[in-house]
Amino acid sequence: MKVLVIIPCYNEEANIRRVVEDLRRQAPWADYLVVNDCSTDASEAILRADGCNYISLPVNLGIGGGVQSGYLYAREHGYDVTVQMDGDGQHDPAFLADVVRPVADGRLDMAVGSRFLEKKGFQTSFMRRLGIHIISFLIRLLCGVQVLDTTSGFRACSKALTAYYADHYAQDYPEPEAIISAVLGGFRVGEVPVVMRERMGGVSSINPLKSVYYMVKVSISLVVFRLTVGRGEARLKYLNGPDVAPKEERT
Amino acid sequence: MNWDSISLVLRIGLLAAGTGYLGLIFWLLKHKKLTVRYAIIWLASAAVLLVLALFPYIVLVLTDLLGMAQPANLMFILVIGFMLLLLLSLSSIVSGFAEKIKRMAQKQALLEQRVRQLEERLRAEGGGQPPFPRESDQN
Numbered sequence: 001m002k003v004l005v006i007i008p009c010y011n012e013e014a015n016i017r018r019v020v021e022d023l024r025r026q027a028p029w030a031d032y033l034v035v036n037d038c039s040t041d042a043s044e045a046i047l048r049a050d051g052c053n054y055i056s057l058p059v060n061l062g063i064g065g066g067v068q069s070g071y072l073y074a075r076e077h078g079y080d081v082t083v084q085m086d087g088d089g090q091h092d093p094a095f096l097a098d099v100v101r102p103v104a105d106g107r108l109d110m111a112v113g114s115r116f117l118e119k120k121g122f123q124t125s126f127m128r129r130l131g132i133h134i135i136s137f138l139i140r141l142l143c144g145v146q147v148l149d150t151t152s153g154f155r156a157c158s159k160a161l162t163a164y165y166a167d168h169y170a171q172d173y174p175e176p177e178a179i180i181s182a183v184l185g186g187f188r189v190g191e192v193p194v195v196m197r198e199r200m201g202g203v204s205s206i207n208p209l210k211s212v213y214y215m216v217k218v219s220i221s222l223v224v225f226r227l228t229v230g231r232g233e234a235r236l237k238y239l240n241g242p243d244v245a246p247k248e249e250r251t
Numbered sequence: 252m253n254w255d256s257i258s259l260v261l262r263i264g265l266l267a268a269g270t271g272y273l274g275l276i277f278w279l280l281k282h283k284k285l286t287v288r289y290a291i292i293w294l295a296s297a298a299v300l301l302v303l304a305l306f307p308y309i310v311l312v313l314t315d316l317l318g319m320a321q322p323a324n325l326m327f328i329l330v331i332g333f334m335l336l337l338l339l340s341l342s343s344i345v346s347g348f349a350e351k352i353k354r355m356a357q358k359q360a361l362l363e364q365r366v367r368q369l370e371e372r373l374r375a376e377g378g379g380q381p382p383f384p385r386e387s388d389q390n
């Protein structure tokens with residue numbers, strides 16, 4: 001069972017070394033790939049000096065395009081399970097096995113690490129929690145699946161879903177939209193309880209005003225997404241055969 | 252509708268402006284600052300404008316047929332509608348480009364990682380000598 005942990009990294013010079021060390025110590029059985037999304041700080045220099053396994057995007061693609069390059073890498077190298085884990089230290093690698101297990105056992109195609117299932121650890125601000133719950137309600141309304149921690153970037157994906165994400169991955173608000181697109185594609189999505197920490201250092205890219213704005217934009221984009229995408233058989237297509245292999249873009 | 256509603260000076264002005272517009276499109280095409288693929292719609296718009304400047308009677312008839320108060324209203328509606336469609340198509344073209352750029356950046360990053368690992372392995376085998384010296388090997 002080959003497991004790859006994708007760590008998106010944008011200007012995380014304060015955290016990235018500790019995040020990678022933490023992961024290698026607590027989960028030596030997993031491979032990892034840091035996706036440096038054209039950071040403007042010393043992130044890349046640190047990654048190079050430490051001899052980390054990383055890719056460096058030539059232009060800033062944002063979280064969606066960055067994570068998707070990780071899925072492309074995972075597909076190219078034939079990983080069985082792909083896990084996303086933030087580069088700011090919020091996600092504790094001690095829970096990696098918990099997130100991977102349901103996917104490795106074949107019970108789920110995507111296991112989302114949720115801080116709300118057992119309500120332990122860092123629960124984030126009231127405004128953000130409210131936003132996350134509204135998005136959760138919206139997702140349930142749009143595709144009938146309950147996911148509590150909709151913006152959690154700690155999630156494990158099966159081989160078929162990895163191949164699907166390598167081809168199709170939301171760019172602007174990837175976390176909630178990826179859930180809907182997986183459910184609509186027939187993939188099985190579920191949650192496992194994890195404990196999250198507050199980011200170790202550096203500054204979060206989200207503040208209260210931004211999170212309200214984010215909420216509105218996410219809601220609109222989710223509704224529009226649902227209106228334009230129907231339920232399909234993507235899972236069956238990606239589950240067996242040639243579609244799992246790298247596919248060239250057609251234009 | 253009477254013919255005097257469009258003065259000779261205005262007609263000459265419109266013709267000159269239309270010709271200048273057409274000339275500008277051809278100039279851009281000639282200097283490869285516009286590809287034929289995206290020029291067709293602009294050439295068509297210039298052609299329509301010239302035809303209407305040559306035969307303003309068409310506008311007057313259409314205005315009457317559609318029950319509009321002023322010929323100018325018809326022209327505004329035509330031009331605004333045309334621009335809306337054009338802007339929409341530009342947004343769609345830009346979205347296509349964004350997707351292509353994203354794909355290229357991702358593939359480039361994956362290739363760069365492969366090359367980097369290959370170079371490191373070659374360097375280790377070749378006793379520390381960089382196989383393909385580059386600027387970045389200096390620091």
